[in-house]
Amino acid sequence: MLASAGPEDKSLAPELLGLAGQPAIRQSVAKALARLGKPALDDLIRIVDKGNRDEKLTAILAIELIGPDAKSAFVDLRQLATTYKDKELVEAAKKAMQEINR
Numbered sequence: 001m002l003a004s005a006g007p008e009d010k011s012l013a014p015e016l017l018g019l020a021g022q023p024a025i026r027q028s029v030a031k032a033l034a035r036l037g038k039p040a041l042d043d044l045i046r047i048v049d050k051g052n053r054d055e056k057l058t059a060i061l062a063i064e065l066i067g068p069d070a071k072s073a074f075v076d077l078r079q080l081a082t083t084y085k086d087k088e089l090v091e092a093a094k095k096a097m098q099e100i101n102r
Contacts (some may be wrong), residue, residue, distance in 0.1 A: 017043055020051065020058040030058050034065030037065055048076045048093075056080070057092055064096035074100050 016036070019029045033040050040062070047059035060077065063070045075096060081093040 016040075017047065017066050020055040021045060021061060023054050023057075026058045026061065030061035030065060033058075033062035037066060038069055041066070041070055044070075045073050045076050048073065053086065053089065056081070056089055060092040060096050061090070064092070064099045067099045068102060070096075 009077060016029055016033050017040075019025060020033075022029070025052065044059040044063055048063070054086045058081075063073045063077065077093040077097050079084075081090050081097065084090055084093075
Protein backbone atom coordinates (compact mmCIF):
# COMPACT_ATOMS: atom_id res chain seq x y z
CA MET A 1 0.00 0.00 0.00
CA LEU A 2 2.64 2.58 1.01
CA ALA A 3 4.90 1.89 -1.95
CA SER A 4 2.16 2.27 -4.52
CA ALA A 5 0.37 5.38 -3.21
CA GLY A 6 0.06 8.15 -5.77
CA PRO A 7 -1.82 11.41 -6.39
CA GLU A 8 -4.96 9.51 -7.36
CA ASP A 9 -5.02 7.91 -3.90
CA LYS A 10 -6.04 11.04 -1.98
CA SER A 11 -8.27 8.93 0.25
CA LEU A 12 -5.13 7.34 1.73
CA ALA A 13 -3.95 10.64 3.21
CA PRO A 14 -5.78 10.23 6.56
CA GLU A 15 -4.44 6.68 6.98
CA LEU A 16 -0.90 7.74 6.09
CA LEU A 17 -1.09 10.76 8.37
CA GLY A 18 -2.15 8.42 11.16
CA LEU A 19 1.17 6.60 10.73
CA ALA A 20 3.26 9.80 10.73
CA GLY A 21 4.22 9.48 14.39
CA GLN A 22 5.92 6.10 14.00
CA PRO A 23 9.70 6.63 13.65
CA ALA A 24 10.33 3.07 12.44
CA ILE A 25 8.40 3.70 9.23
CA ARG A 26 9.02 7.45 8.87
CA GLN A 27 10.81 7.20 5.51
CA SER A 28 8.12 5.00 3.94
CA VAL A 29 5.26 7.14 5.22
CA ALA A 30 6.97 10.37 4.10
CA LYS A 31 7.60 8.96 0.62
CA ALA A 32 3.99 7.83 0.29
CA LEU A 33 2.70 11.22 1.48
CA ALA A 34 5.05 12.98 -0.95
CA ARG A 35 3.64 10.89 -3.81
CA LEU A 36 0.21 12.28 -2.93
CA GLY A 37 1.73 15.69 -3.67
CA LYS A 38 -0.13 18.98 -3.34
CA PRO A 39 -3.40 17.41 -2.15
CA ALA A 40 -1.61 16.35 1.06
CA LEU A 41 0.04 19.73 1.74
CA ASP A 42 -2.66 21.28 3.93
CA ASP A 43 -2.56 18.26 6.22
CA LEU A 44 1.25 18.20 6.23
CA ILE A 45 1.39 21.89 7.14
CA ARG A 46 -1.13 21.29 9.94
CA ILE A 47 1.16 18.56 11.32
CA VAL A 48 4.21 20.84 11.09
CA ASP A 49 2.26 23.35 13.18
CA LYS A 50 0.48 21.09 15.66
CA GLY A 51 1.89 17.55 15.52
CA ASN A 52 4.19 15.89 17.99
CA ARG A 53 7.93 15.72 17.29
CA ASP A 54 7.83 12.45 15.31
CA GLU A 55 4.83 13.58 13.29
CA LYS A 56 6.57 16.87 12.51
CA LEU A 57 9.71 15.08 11.28
CA THR A 58 7.66 12.84 8.99
CA ALA A 59 5.65 15.78 7.63
CA ILE A 60 8.79 17.85 7.05
CA LEU A 61 10.45 14.97 5.20
CA ALA A 62 7.36 14.56 3.01
CA ILE A 63 7.37 18.30 2.26
CA GLU A 64 11.06 18.11 1.38
CA LEU A 65 10.33 15.25 -1.02
CA ILE A 66 7.50 17.21 -2.65
CA GLY A 67 10.02 19.97 -3.32
CA PRO A 68 9.14 23.16 -5.23
CA ASP A 69 5.45 22.24 -5.38
CA ALA A 70 5.35 22.64 -1.58
CA LYS A 71 5.87 26.43 -1.61
CA SER A 72 2.79 26.93 0.57
CA ALA A 73 4.65 25.21 3.44
CA PHE A 74 7.64 27.57 3.38
CA VAL A 75 6.38 30.10 5.95
CA ASP A 76 5.49 27.37 8.45
CA LEU A 77 8.88 25.69 7.98
CA ARG A 78 10.68 29.01 8.46
CA GLN A 79 8.68 29.63 11.64
CA LEU A 80 9.68 26.23 12.99
CA ALA A 81 13.32 26.68 11.97
CA THR A 82 13.58 30.02 13.77
CA THR A 83 11.67 29.19 16.96
CA TYR A 84 12.39 25.55 17.84
CA LYS A 85 15.44 24.46 19.79
CA ASP A 86 15.30 20.82 18.61
CA LYS A 87 18.31 20.57 16.26
CA GLU A 88 16.93 17.67 14.24
CA LEU A 89 13.64 19.48 13.57
CA VAL A 90 15.42 22.73 12.70
CA GLU A 91 17.83 21.00 10.31
CA ALA A 92 14.99 19.06 8.68
CA ALA A 93 13.01 22.27 8.19
CA LYS A 94 16.02 24.06 6.68
CA LYS A 95 16.66 21.17 4.30
CA ALA A 96 13.00 21.15 3.23
CA MET A 97 13.12 24.92 2.61
CA GLN A 98 16.19 24.43 0.39
CA GLU A 99 14.34 21.79 -1.63
CA ILE A 100 11.32 24.06 -2.00
CA ASN A 101 13.56 26.84 -3.33
CA ARG A 102 15.54 24.75 -5.80
